[in-house]
Amino acid sequence: MPPQRATLLQVAQRAGVSRSTASFVLAGRHLDMRISEDARQRVLRAAQELDYRPNLMARSLRTKVTRTIALVSDTLASDPYAGRAIHGSLAAAVAHGHLLFIGETEGDPLIEEKLISDFLDRQVDAFVYASMFTRYVRIPKLLRGRPVVLLNCLTRAAKPAYHAVIPDEVAAGWSAARVLTEAGHRDGIYLTGTPARHVFAGRERLAGIREGLAAAGTKLAGTIECDWWPDSAYDAVSRALRSGLRPRVLICLNDRVALGAYQALRGAGLDIPEDVSVVSFDDSELAAWLRPQLTSISLPHYQLGWQAVELLLGPAQEPGVVRIPMPVRQRASVGKAIDVA
Amino acid sequence: MPPQRATLLQVAQRAGVSRSTASFVLAGRHLDMRISEDARQRVLRAAQELDYRPNLMARSLRTKVTRTIALVSDTLASDPYAGRAIHGSLAAAVAHGHLLFIGETEGDPLIEEKLISDFLDRQVDAFVYASMFTRYVRIPKLLRGRPVVLLNCLTRAAKPAYHAVIPDEVAAGWSAARVLTEAGHRDGIYLTGTPARHVFAGRERLAGIREGLAAAGTKLAGTIECDWWPDSAYDAVSRALRSGLRPRVLICLNDRVALGAYQALRGAGLDIPEDVSVVSFDDSELAAWLRPQLTSISLPHYQLGWQAVELLLGPAQEPGVVRIPMPVRQRASVGKAIDVA
DNA sequence: AAGGGTTGCTAGATGGGTTTAGCAGTGAAC
């Protein structure tokens, strides 16, 4: 049996004023409304004595502002690391005095519509529309014209109507290339993992890698094709090694691929980074656990989530695509190139 | 500019009835209130034509029920896997027609108080109070006497006032022991990882392991002390192997420890499971990625989250501690014991 | 003494629902 909350009426009565006066005082509008200092003090004291907290439902009913936002994702909560995007959104929401609802659509348009309706029925102020993988999306009808920021996804509109926050994958590709070229690597650089055309991260990472290597006057020696999972990478890299391939560098399209590559290289008796350097993307927990620790270009989930909510609740800006830098986590898997001249 | 929502008044006017009548019809209380079938149909049609959806803020103001719950955690959203508990809670909440707020206290009592106040101001119906690590907690003052379920934590109260949902770690210890004894292992079984007394999971897992082994007429040969991280485990196991220890089985207190153990065993030229069998706890993603795949006793985060909300919103039950089974994920890291007789 | 300005406050409408209490109208019973 928690204590009954005091209402504004009770505060007003205790202070000997009307509800209106109490409301003005507590809203800090006493100057507007010319409330005497004496009355003000009485209201403030009464509110404190009764431990008054306004009923935000009642306030919101009147003001149409709930100070709540909803994060609608496809499967964000399911993914271990993408959960950090939720964490970042949450932190930014709280920093702006808002609370955060979360909801998952499982990628199902019917669930999505139901979920958004439920949020609208509760009068949420704004939405973060998030995707697990970076991709193009259509804004659901119910969200059109409302305050929405896209998290890890984009619309195809020529003139963007919404903010979109995505990781800067092209720059990340450049970073990976720079890590290698600065260590003197120019030859035997193989991409590991299939950069499927429809996978945003793969396409852009590859583009950045190509540009970065080209800028340093070199290029990829080839690609070891595989899915983005340890198993597939292990098989592919093992096969490549057995067929006589002797890479000097593997650029793995994510850390899971790197794990598979590590296992394959170890299995073939090759040392990292003495025989083969490895650089990867994502900087998941795994990267710091591998031996040697893996140099990886970080996917800043937390920042993505934070920035999305910041665009939603911070000072208004022209809608557009915000690309969040992917910082390099330099560790021990990239060695100096041996001069073969 | 999203379309203006129709109000109950507009529905009533279009149907040619009063707000009261429209409300009764839409609440399905037409029999109670003796509304003619004709009037009922008119209201229903009007509601459909106007695409009427009730304003839940207004309803909640009156009924004191918001159909929202709050998940208050210390650092749950930060942890990759514990995020699945949020996912489970979310799914259960939605299944009961509720929406879920989340909030993080970072373990700070001041933030916690502020956060809970914010939730109470928004009239949430109930709380899930969650902890990252299983541990004893005190219920915050503001939550006393309200509907609260503890997720992955416990109170010390002799007579429990709240439901608590925790993983059944003792049974998990038994399971680990059973996996080994059924494969014929009796000797050279080493615990890996320090089961600190104040760490619930460690204490209970160890107790279960001891009981399980004893029931099969054997016991632990010793403990390789280390923190619950790959690095520490790698160092400790490497050191133990160098000092001449020849374990037949390592029971790792979690998958990260198992990763370190794998690395150390591999480094010493030992094969898994031919030379050494490994069993572990948590069944994180990692377990399926290691070579050979790791047999691990699963920490069912999703189930924990689901069950907590189920206890909150499902049929009322006597408060008490609910232990969620930790299923065995049998993979390839445990081999048959070689008969040394 | 009438008119105007200022000060300090309040009545009451408003938001959009739920729910209690009760009112007409009809038909049947006595």
Place this chain on the structure above:
DNA sequence: GTTCACTGCTAAACCCATCTAGCAACCCTT
């Protein structure tokens, strides 16, 4: 012809804030 029950509905209170419009009291001016 009165009483009664029943049917079908509605007025208005209620939840708890916000906020517009305006009132009473006082002082000052002319």
